[in-house]
Structure formats: C-alpha cells, structure tokens
Amino acid sequence: MGTVLTVKDLGKAFKERKIISNISFEVNQGEIMAILGPNGAGKSTTIRNIMGIMYPDEGTITFHHRQGETIPRNKIGYLPEERGLYKNVNVMDILLYLAELKDYPLDRAKQRALTYLKKFDLEGKEKVNVEELSKGMGQKVQFIAPIIHEPELLILDEPFSGLDPVSQELFKQEIYQLAKNGTSILLSSHQMNLVEEMADRLFMIHRGQKVIYGKMEDVKTEYANFKCTIRGFNNKAALEQLPDINRLEQEGDQSILYLNKDVHPAKWLQQLPADLQIQELTIDRVSLHEIFIDIATDRNLLQEEGDVYA
Numbered sequence: 001m002g003t004v005l006t007v008k009d010l011g012k013a014f015k016e017r018k019i020i021s022n023i024s025f026e027v028n029q030g031e032i033m034a035i036l037g038p039n040g041a042g043k044s045t046t047i048r049n050i051m052g053i054m055y056p057d058e059g060t061i062t063f064h065h066r067q068g069e070t071i072p073r074n075k076i077g078y079l080p081e082e083r084g085l086y087k088n089v090n091v092m093d094i095l096l097y098l099a100e101l102k103d104y105p106l107d108r109a110k111q112r113a114l115t116y117l118k119k120f121d122l123e124g125k126e127k128v129n130v131e132e133l134s135k136g137m138g139q140k141v142q143f144i145a146p147i148i149h150e151p152e153l154l155i156l157d158e159p160f161s162g163l164d165p166v167s168q169e170l171f172k173q174e175i176y177q178l179a180k181n182g183t184s185i186l187l188s189s190h191q192m193n194l195v196e197e198m199a200d201r202l203f204m205i206h207r208g209q210k211v212i213y214g215k216m217e218d219v220k221t222e223y224a225n226f227k228c229t230i231r232g233f234n235n236k237a238a239l240e241q242l243p244d245i246n247r248l249e250q251e252g253d254q255s256i257l258y259l260n261k262d263v264h265p266a267k268w269l270q271q272l273p274a275d276l277q278i279q280e281l282t283i284d285r286v287s288l289h290e291i292f293i294d295i296a297t298d299r300n301l302l303q304e305e306g307d308v309y310a
C-alpha cells in the first residue's frame, strides 16, 4: 500500500499566533484516514494547506513522495465544509464544468455524472437548475463534484452534516466503495460513531498539535479502556473502593465505572461484592466519542496514561 500524501512538520501561524505546529501524517492508497479534533483545533487549516488555499510557514506536503513538486490539483477531490454551487446552472453543466477545471475528458465525465446521478436517486435531474433542488439533493450533487474526475486523493470535510439517515448511508457506502477501488480518503467529521466505524486510521489534533495518530484498532486497544455501567442504587464511596477504578460517574441509579488499562473484564467481574445492587450491568470499551470528549475537555486520559502515540 503506497503512500499518497505525506504531511511533514506542518506549521502555520496567523498574526504571530501559532495555529498548528509539527503536524505530520500520511494518507495511504485506498485507506480511510480520519482527521479529528475539537472546534478550532486546526483541521481546516491543515486541509487548506494541503489544498494550496494557504501556504505553510513550516514543513512540507508531498504527493507520492515527490519532493519539490507542487501537488497535482487534478489528482485531488475536495468537498469543503462550507459548500455552495452556482445557483442558476443546471446539474450536468456544473459537474462538467468542474471536471473540465480538472482537465478530465468531458465524455467520460458525462458518463460518470449520469452513473452517479442514478446511483444517488437523481436520475433525470441533469437538466434541472441547482437552485430547484432540495437541500439533500444539492448535497448529493456536491458529493459528486469532487469525485467526478476520479481523484487519487479525496478530502471530505464534514460530508455527513445535514444528511438524513438514508443519504448518510448512501454516502457511507460510496466512501467505502471509493476506498476499495483505491481512492485515498482524508475524512474530517465530528460524527464519532461514523468515524469509528469507517476509518482505518486516525489523526487527532488538539490546539494545533497531534494527540493521537494510529490505526483505529490500535487506538482502541491502547486507549479505549473498559467501562462497566451498572444500573441499581449503590453507594458511590463503596463503588470507589472496588479494584481498578480509574474514574467513576454516578447519576441517579446509574453508575459508570471507568476501569484501569489492562484490566481483564472477566476477572474484574469476579471481584464484585455479592451485595451490589444490579438491575442491569454492561461492560464495553469506551467509544471514540468518549476518547474525543476526554481530550477536548482536557480530562485527557492520554496524559494520565501517558503512553499513547502523542
């Protein structure tokens, strides 16, 4: 699996204020790589530097390790967070115009546009003005725009925002398909459940710096400790006395016991006292959503555990 994009030691400041520093990651062929972080972390700044919308103060960005060459824009597709299409143009014309900007053969672009319109349930809409489309339909056309020219690298900034569940599933399946066919995907999204499900690897950024970089599986095993959720009225102090409790949250009759790293859940369960009140009990690994909140709110278990990629 070759490396398509390499971002190395990227740094950018605005008016003396350092926005991102030492950002380094790679996107490999055919993988879905997620770039995550709280609002204002520096994701869009990173993406804008990759897209050449702004220029780095420090570091390099290379395509297929070709040092000193500018990134071939026609090999990249970009769905920006802030979207918009020319209003009084019909769907096919806008898609062909965008393909032409990328030097893509127009007959092939037309074929691809028709295929995608059909796939996205927009068959027969090619002559319709963009402004006559519903919001969801417009989003589908916006999704087709960055893939019309068969880019090697596709950058998707919040592709699922505002989509109904059916369209969300449609986009998700299409992203999988593109990756399967060899397109490299850099995905920025705040929908952690989707990222957890879809991404092969992730890069998490906080206050302009890397906090996690690695394979989704490794991040989960290394960082997503087990938590035990118990429903039943139990004394908080008594629960805190249980072994291997890293953190405890209690609200009403529900207690969430965050366990230490490397706890074996079956063995841990055997140590529970017989008088514990249990209406329901579940054991899960903490989700990417919880990892994200920990980092974003500076509860940061990473620092406490001190051993993950950062």
Ligand SMILES: Nc1ncnc2c1ncn2[C@@H]1O[C@H](COP(=O)(O)OP(=O)(O)OP(=O)(O)O)[C@@H](O)[C@H]1O
Pocket: 014, 019, 037, 038, 039, 040, 041, 042, 043, 044, 045, 046
């Ligand atoms: N053109 C600019 N001039 C000055 N500051 C900027 C500019 N663009 C971004 N910033 C600042 O850089 C920081 C990072 O912004 P960026 O848009 O990269 O964050 P983000 O991670 O994409 O956030 P979000 O999830 O909210 O989209 C923010 O503090 C923002 O105010």
